[in-house]
Amino acid sequence: MTALTKYTRLEATGLWRPTTEGQRKEVIVSIGKATLTISDLNEQAITHWSLAALARANPGERPAIYHPDGDPSETLELPADETEMIDAVETLRRAVARARPRPGRLRWLGMAASFAAVAAVLVFWLPGAMRDNTLRVVPQVKRVAIGDALLARMERVTGPACTDPLGTSALRRLGTRLGTPKLAVLPGLSRPALHLPGGVIALDRAVLEDYEEPDVAAGYILSEVARRANQDPLDSLLQVAGPWENFRLLTTGDLAPAVLDDYAEHLMKTPPPPADTSQLLALFETAQLRSTPFARARDITGETTLDLIEADPMLGRQTEPLLDDGTWLRLQNICGG
Template sequence: MTALTEYERLEAAGSWREGPGERLREVIVSVGDATLILTDPKSDTPLSHWSLPAVIRLNPGESPALFAPQADGAGDDEVLEIDDAVMVDAIERVHRAIESRRAHPGRLRGGLTLLAVVAMLAVAILWVPGALVRHAARIAPPAQSLQIGKMALADVMRSTGLACAHGQGPLVTDHLARRVLGEGATIVVLPADLNGARQLPGRIFAVGQDSLAGSASTESLAGELLAAGIVAGETDPVYGALDYAGFRPVMSLLTGGDLPAGSLDGYGQILLSQPVQRAADSSLLSAFTEVGISSVPYARRLDPSGEATLGLIEADPFRTTNPPAPLLSDEQWQALTQICETS
């Protein structure tokens, strides 16, 4: 590094995340001999060493700069944030100097280096944002998922109207959520037709008033909720919301713990425009058995003729025996069907 002695003693403050789920901590960043050294400012204890040739910048041209040690494939685990323009310029100049030294031996090697740089840029542009979104969805704690779910629900209600809450209806939805979905789940009834239940992040289950009308019953509603939970287990609603929000809001979520206001504007309309996915019969039948209800009311609700849902009808877990006690009493079901009344 003799050609870059002006940077050998350069130091600056930075913020470092050691791994998934870890909080950002303050560090001192210094340029060593082809390495970045991250040191605890309180104890002067070295915390990490990064090879400069392997370091990439996650957000070129933006401030503060975000760097990751990509050479070992773990770049979405460690992240370094630097706001010092001199240090950022030093890192990039040292990195360019190292790469240029490797490129001198000949044109072929220079061409290969150029291709490698282009490939790295392509990875940074195409792969890193998606990887960070997947990582953020994977490590999101329940409280963070619930915050995202509430933001998604608020945007959905811009199209449907506010959630229904008439009379004793909310008490019934709380009881039904615990009975069918378990602790931590929430059922929200919206004054619109949704053609089935949808699970939002944070285990928020949205159903429309059409799920309580016509031939609907407690069992058919429970079937819609169980189906939504099965589909969500395969698609991950947290990832869907964060993928819509995009790279910058997700980085804000990772570094600050909150998704910026407005990140999900328009997401609700997209959710409502998508048809409700149908869960596999085998998974549904297992869920019906565990909850203790017949699958026939839900199957007939999907297709009154029964032709498209014959598997659910013929394999009804309570076809020859009576199911346990009903999920709701007649009075509770009546209160639930009136939850969207305005007077």
């Protein structure tokens, strides 16, 4: 104990009483390593009191009266003129009190740490774990229903999906050719294409009407396929909707209509992340399609899409037309010209 060093040779006289009924006796008081030693006038030790278990009966008063903690019947009275000894004892008592473990504080610290750990689990681990579980258990039929509901909400802004019969037949042929049978064309979509839960890929009419060949539209479709391969569209929805709606979908199988409204708006306003180039080129190769027309449509200079031009999997190779001219014209008129 650091505070003890300066008091190890300190002595004082006092009055000691062994019991409440006992006679007070003049004694010599000295401070040891961890004890207060009480001796008679012949310097024969009478008793030792532990500094760690020393209590004061009259805090702040003089003479100072001390007793072993829990036994107020045995007392030691230090006269008011023994100022140095009283101050030394008080200093040591405070030092012992500071060093003593505080179960209450430790308990509160333990509770706070426990709450912090639980909060960390709820904030950082639980939402991701719950989302992963939701993605595993939500059936395809529910994904389709969610995708259809989102498409219906977008139609309120874009106008109804184009349904010219001849154009719709041509759209089905394009979807079959690319392995993406669920296609929809919207007259006023705010971006060239987007994908929805359930497998639907929506196209803006401009990707059909503004280009001379269907390879450009095919490129936008395959870009959505590449993005969909990197992140489940239902996962994207749940990340935006938040943990409560995730829990709602997991437990009831439904999402709040307002959440679907907000997410439909989010999709139309948020630029899509870039599709992985290597994945996209692999999709062009599988479909036996040129990537250059799509790259030029995105950037006529080719500066920002040079990788799609230089690595065109069909470069220098003869390819079959994606659609015949008649089918392509019908597709371009799916929204009625």
